[in-house]
Amino acid sequence: MLKCKIFSVGKTKEKWLEMAIEEYVKRLQNTLSFEFVWAKDDEQLERLVEKEALSIFCLDVSGKTMDSESFSQYVVDQFQKGGTKLSIVIGGAEGLPPYMKKKYPLISLSPMTLTHQCTRLILVEQIYRAFEIARGSKYHK
């Protein structure tokens, strides 16, 4: 069973977002479990992420953009590198701390600035899509 931890600053608990994400959490339940970790500020975020395993990347609008096929390959590689564990960091309202932008690889879901909520939803959907692409299903055409 793979484990994916998603770190962010400042807890948001929109009902619609939980409903939207739940669908992908369910579909992935035999492959991967998500853990959502909330830091209260950038300092706590840095401390929490530093304790993590080898495989970490951050989401940032300035990061590398990729299509879903490349992201699928990247996510599969990262899970292997991390020994079934992957940690992903989403910045808070002010973006990622500069220290983390330098230390970890940066991936961008879109050149557009997305809300934290949209970022989280797209991330979870793209991780689900990554596994569907890897197993060659019809989900991704």
Place this chain on the structure above:
Amino acid sequence: MLKCKIFSVGKTKEKWLEMAIEEYVKRLQNTLSFEFVWAKDDEQLERLVEKEALSIFCLDVSGKTMDSESFSQYVVDQFQKGGTKLSIVIGGAEGLPPYMKKKYPLISLSPMTLTHQCTRLILVEQIYRAFEIARGSKYHK
């Protein structure tokens, strides 16, 4: 009052998506009204879109990517060109009909393949963001 029509194929009525979009519809209610138009198939989509005014663009993963600032400028320009009206087309599960891909400008929200639902949410949020950018508010930093 500006009018923005969003055309798509195949009606989806996820509760979470309505909740998520409603927030931006409300915030924009003194500036712009959205109308969501559902076609039953590609042929009906083409007929409906052909009746529209000057300002039309389509969303497609192969389209031009832009950051939120450029998209803001583009949307404002398109509203001016269309005389307060703008029509945007989202393809169905099979993507846009080839005919429409050739006829209209193509804009991409992300190089990643998004679900129809994520596309609709990001589009509405980016249109709200476009107006916040244009008026120089703190929403977009």
